[in-house]
Amino acid sequence: MPFMAVNDFFSILPAAVIALFGCALLLMRFEGGRVYPMFVVVGEVLAGVGLWRQADYVGLVGFQGSILVDRFGIFFNSVCLAAAVMAAIGAYRYLKGKDEDHPEFYALILFAQSGMYLMVSGTELMTVFIGLEITAISFYALTGFLRVEARSNEAALKYLLLGAFSSALLLYGFSVLYGLTGSTRYLTITSMLANRLPNDPLILLAIVPIVLGLLFKVAAAPLHMWAPDAYEGAPTPVTAYLATASKVAAFGLLMRLLLGPLHEFRPSWEAIVGVAAIASLTIGNVAAITQSSARRMLAYSSVGHAGYILLGLVAGNQAGIEAMLVYLLVYTLMTTGAFLVLAAMEREGVDDFRGMLYTHPGAAMLMIVFLVSLAGLPPTAGFMAKYTIFLALIEARQHWYAIVGALYVAVSLYYYFRMVREMTRTPEDGAVGVEMSTGWRAAVGTAAILTLGLGLNPEPVFAWARSALK
Amino acid sequence: MSLAPVGTGHYLVLSAALLAIGCAGLLLRRNVIVILMSIELMLNAVNINLVAFSGHWRHVTGQVFAIFVITVAVAEAAVGLGILIALFRNRGTVLADEIDLLKW
Numbered sequence: 154m155p156f157m158a159v160n161d162f163f164s165i166l167p168a169a170v171i172a173l174f175g176c177a178l179l180l181m182r183f184e185g186g187r188v189y190p191m192f193v194v195v196g197e198v199l200a201g202v203g204l205w206r207q208a209d210y211v212g213l214v215g216f217q218g219s220i221l222v223d224r225f226g227i228f229f230n231s232v233c234l235a236a237a238v239m240a241a242i243g244a245y246r247y248l249k250g251k252d253e254d255h256p257e258f259y260a261l262i263l264f265a266q267s268g269m270y271l272m273v274s275g276t277e278l279m280t281v282f283i284g285l286e287i288t289a290i291s292f293y294a295l296t297g298f299l300r301v302e303a304r305s306n307e308a309a310l311k312y313l314l315l316g317a318f319s320s321a322l323l324l325y326g327f328s329v330l331y332g333l334t335g336s337t338r339y340l341t342i343t344s345m346l347a348n349r350l351p352n353d354p355l356i357l358l359a360i361v362p363i364v365l366g367l368l369f370k371v372a373a374a375p376l377h378m379w380a381p382d383a384y385e386g387a388p389t390p391v392t393a394y395l396a397t398a399s400k401v402a403a404f405g406l407l408m409r410l411l412l413g414p415l416h417e418f419r420p421s422w423e424a425i426v427g428v429a430a431i432a433s434l435t436i437g438n439v440a441a442i443t444q445s446s447a448r449r450m451l452a453y454s455s456v457g458h459a460g461y462i463l464l465g466l467v468a469g470n471q472a473g474i475e476a477m478l479v480y481l482l483v484y485t486l487m488t489t490g491a492f493l494v495l496a497a498m499e500r501e502g503v504d505d506f507r508g509m510l511y512t513h514p515g516a517a518m519l520m521i522v523f524l525v526s527l528a529g530l531p532p533t534a535g536f537m538a539k540y541t542i543f544l545a546l547i548e549a550r551q552h553w554y555a556i557v558g559a560l561y562v563a564v565s566l567y568y569y570f571r572m573v574r575e576m577t578r579t580p581e582d583g584a585v586g587v588e589m590s591t592g593w594r595a596a597v598g599t600a601a602i603l604t605l606g607l608g609l610n611p612e613p614v615f616a617w618a619r620s621a622l623k
Numbered sequence: 624m625s626l627a628p629v630g631t632g633h634y635l636v637l638s639a640a641l642l643a644i645g646c647a648g649l650l651l652r653r654n655v656i657v658i659l660m661s662i663e664l665m666l667n668a669v670n671i672n673l674v675a676f677s678g679h680w681r682h683v684t685g686q687v688f689a690i691f692v693i694t695v696a697v698a699e700a701a702v703g704l705g706i707l708i709a710l711f712r713n714r715g716t717v718l719a720d721e722i723d724l725l726k727w
Binding site: 311318 | 672684685687699722
């Protein structure tokens with residue numbers, strides 16, 4: 154059936170383009186290395202065109218129900234694509250400084266992204282598992298990319314051991330789900346599970362490992378232990394990518410499963426998600442206070458942000474799910490931006506920001522925009538994202554969750570503004586150097602403008618998120 | 624004297640036991656190579672599950688899934704050992720409690 158083959162191919166077109174560009178990168182060897190990020194951008198633009206074209210073919214099913222083209226997937230893939238572009242552009246100077254500017258780095262970024270495509274567009278257990286593993290294995294290698302640095306090795310090893318453990322757990326849940334339904338396709342699973350009670354203990358045997366495994370991947374407490382270590386030891390552009398894109402893709406998979414085949418079993422997973430959300434808020438925000446490394450501080454804060462995003466799932470209504478999408482997009486912009494500012498700096502302690510507003514006003518201003526947005530203050534997009542989450546919680550009559558979430562915003566103000574305060578102090582001798590390439594300026598500048606602009610006029614994001622859920 | 628036939632339930636008990644042993648090994652052992660072996664054990668628990676269910680439903684989906692899992696497990700072990708070799712070159716140890724540069 155040749156027509157089928159066209160459908161199949163079109164359903165994975167963006168991932169195929171990205172993976173092919175990744176393979177081509179592996180064969181390259183250029184002096185200077187500036188070609189690699191440019192090549193990545195070309196591939197991403199083509200993949201973006203593919204995603205954009207897919208919007209006209211919503212509902213297309215590829216590979217007998219394994220891949221679904223829909224606006225939800227397009228939304229998540231676009232966010233991952235933005236993160237990959239920024240990471241690749243931001244990595245150029247960083248890798249050059251470390252004398253590690255190999256094409257494999259950029260290839261791995263692309264391979265990870267093709268895995269993310271399968272994670273969020275896959276509607277079949279095998280497909281999403283393969284996607285998850287492509288992403289994870291690429292990230293293990295990226296985290297340990299600085300071979301001669303023991304910290305990078307150590308971060309990669311810790312990430313790999315805990316990541317493989319969580320994959321095994323998730324897979325065990327998948328196998329039970331397959332055993333209960335006799336199918337790996339979401340649609341068949343949904344119809345086979347329809348006649349089971351919402352609190353069936355056998356379903357629990359599938360749901361608990363699946364939800365725990367995915368909470369691991371989004372770095373929600375108490376399963377976040379790998380995140381601070383991996384974020385701190387990895388090359389900084391990888392941290393920017395890991396903290397955003399891999400989290401976004403894992404959330405995409407989590408939402409597709411929990412709001413799809415497992416939606417009727419909400420009583421079974423609601424408690425786990427609620428506890429994880431509150432634990433993430435607490436551990437993320439409290440542990441961030443005492444950190445002296447800016448990267449570790451942002452790592453803990455990203456655990457806290459996972460908590461806020463999970464609150465949208467706790468609310469569970471239309472507004473809550475919409476708020477999750479908005480939050481994920483905003484989170485990606487501000488977190489990638491903040492980590493890329495760190496990537497441009499020589500040293501990454503909180504103290505090293507001292508006097509930066511006088512020595513490097515441009516970079517300092519960008520960082521302040523991201524920090525204000527991360528803290529959730531108006532007029533930035535971070536405020537809009539948090540506000541919609543709280544609004545959804547109140548609409549769903551989950552007042553306590555909203556109150557706890559709002560309290561932790563106050564806690565987070567302290568540690569974000571510790572950095573801002575350092576920046577405004579008088580500079581000392583040996584102030585930190587900041588190296589910015591043209592591409593870096595463009596990428597981080599765009600992220601900052603969007604962070605501010607979407608705070609002033611959030612309507613386009615909301616409209617996009619709403620259409621993604623139709 | 625004949626034994627009762629082996630059914631799907633027996634396989635599930637075996638796989639649950641393997642999963643538990645794998646979890647225990649992951650948490651209790653300090654040699655990273657043994658921890659990697661424990662993770663393989665957990666993945667094999669999943670494989671037993673998948674193949675048993677495949678027999679139960681009388682189609683091959685589960686067996687295909689198991690082959691994918693085996694492939695992925697190999698890739699993961701390869702990357703894991705590669706990272707471990709890089710770490711051993713820099714630090715000269717494969718014991719989990721001596722790998723402690725990143726801590727708060």
